[in-house]
Amino acid sequence: MRAWYARRLAEGKRLPAAHVNETRFRSIIYNIRAAGYTPDIDDYHHILRHFAAVGYHFGALHVLREVTHLGLPRSPKTYGLCLMAICRRLSLPCKRVVRDDIIQDASEQCARLLKDMWQDGIPVTVINVDIATRILKHSMDLEVFERMMRVAYAIDLAYPDRPPIELWDRSQSEASDGAALPLHPPSPLPFTTSTLNTVVDFLGSVGEISKLVQAFEVLTTPLSSSSSAAPSSTYEDDEDDDFGDSNPSVVPYIPP
DSSP states (O other): OHHHHHHHHHTTOOOOSSOTTHHHHHHHHHHHHHTTOOOOHHHHHHHHHHHHHHTOHHHHHHHHHHHHHHTOOOOHHHHHHHHHHHHHHHHSOOOHHHHHHHHHHHHHHHHHHHHHHHHHTOOOOHHHHHHHHHHHHHHTOHHHHHHHHHHHHOOOTTSTTSOOHHHHHHHHHHHHTTOOSSOOOOOOOOOOHHHHHHHHHHHHHTTOHHHHHHHHHHHHSOOOHHHHSOOOOTTHHHHHHHHOOOOGGGSOOOOO
16 A cells, blocks of 8 residues: 555655555455444554555544444553554644644654553553654644653653642542542663654754753652651751642652
């Protein structure tokens, strides 16, 4: 399918808005369900691979919604194929007047997928983060990029020496449901030199120079737990009144 699309592009022909075999896929899935069976998740992965190959991201998101409706087990591969479809769409040529709209739509869809993965407890893999980063480099959406860093690496770029607020919220919500504290958050992905380069490159591209320097200094040389604790002072009560509870022991902080 990718070769077929590439030939059409080389010949100057217009690309179809959807996958050319989408109707056939729908018929096969309908016949499976009409026969009293339930399609397997691998059946939907096969369709998602086709949609990802040609950048048909709308179809991929529709498939994801159907998978969710049927209650089939979703995996990092399921979300990864949807992200691949979005990333592939951004690499295809389009009219200049609609380019900004496509990039904005891709950024919103990427953010929605990352949020769903976090809420559903789907592990974030290195491959999915790499694909999401490629999408966000087109949109330069700092808010979504920071959210991805918090979910994937447990790093809050606003406060690199503290656990992300998402872990605080989850620990408090699970505690209200009767879970024992402290909550052990999901293990973050390894923070490699390549990831640090990506952070520096992205923050520099969006012009966040002070945040770039802060991230580089703190992430490369994390503060020890003893030194990160602020000394007691006469102003401690006043600070708590102004800024709320700043106790970092709500969830354990693991330096990258």
